[in-house]
Amino acid sequence: MITRRSWAVAGATAAATLLLMPGPAHADKSPGSGSQGNSSSDGKREGQDIVSVIRFSGATRGGGDDGGGALKPVGNWSPPACWYEPRTAEQFRDQVERNFESTVNFPGQHSYAKAAVGQFRAKYKDGEYKNYNLKEKDKGNWWVAVRDEDRWMEEAAQKCTKEPFWVENGDTPPVENALTPELLAELAYNRLRLPDTKVSLAPDGTTKVNLPTWAWLDEAEFKPVSVTASVDVPGLDLKATTTARPDALKLDPGTADARTHPASGECAPGGDGSIGAPYKKGRADETPPCGLTYLRSSGKGTFKLQAMITWRISWTGTGNAGPNELPSGTFGADQPVTVEEVQSVNR
Secondary structure, eight states, rough: OOOOOOOOOOOOTTTTOOBBBSSBOOSSSSSTTTOOEESSSSSOBBBOOOOOOEEEEBBOOOSSSSSOOOOEETOOOOOSEEEEEEOHHHHHHHHHHHHHHHTTTTTTHHHHHHHHHHHHHHHHHHHSGGGGGGGTTTTTTEEEEOGGGGGSSSSSGGGGOOOOOEEEETTOOOOOBOOOHHHHHHHHHHTTTTOOOOOOOEOOOEEETTEEEEEEOTTTTOOEEEEEEEEEETEEEEEEEEEEEEEEEEOSSSSSSSSEETTTEOOOOTTSOOEEEOOOOOTTTTTOSSSEEEOOOEEETTTEEEEEEEEEEEEEEEEEEEEEEEEEEEEEEEEEEEEOOOOOOOO
């Protein structure tokens, strides 16, 4: 989720708990803090803060206690921690004026902060630009930097430091990380909510030492999930849909005293999208295509079976039908398994 960030100017005081910097910056929620761009699922305004112009829809995270979780990208790749997106002239003017008024009128505000926010306002109102380019409002947009709330302290989030700048309609913003269909797809990647990973087991919950335990994921429960990110402002209409498809299941028995089937512990999907095969009566002595065999009892406790799904990620978007590949991601969970000794009776 993207949250409130002060983006007006440089300078602040600890007493006011406000950080004002060129470009985006974090600020505690003091009366002087502004918004570099809150991202919401529907892109609407929230109070006096302008939310991000990006709209997310589909299987998105952050919509309440709906279970599931986020992808962890495989390797060193990660979605952008900051980017640039457009604002209309009116939106930009309103935000600068709100930041200015709240800063100069905040009780006990340091004179340096007041001077800095005044200088920033003057640049766009009476200086390098005239009245926020309102006379040119139909010819272009302001572009401002936005940071990911969850990553704003990372080094990658500090790279979008360019002050707000004007771009004519049809021109390409002269910065890296300006919104494009591919960048929207990468941001949608970060919003994907994957279903809880709980494999079906046979025997279920309690198994026996040296008894093969079958494991599978039902295709009906593990279907592809998608998130669409879109931007619709004057002069810019972009959209991208990012889709995750279950690609493999990796089992970790939770103890070294176990064998996995196959030996790698990685179970590939079948042609119908399912992974593994449900157990059927009469196959207890067979080696399952996906599963495990415990070699010792769990005693009075349980083993934590970890089921990790690798999801294959692709996207389509404006001007690019695709599908285009993005790095795969993983998501998994633990589930308890009780393993008992086989009891035999000598006669």
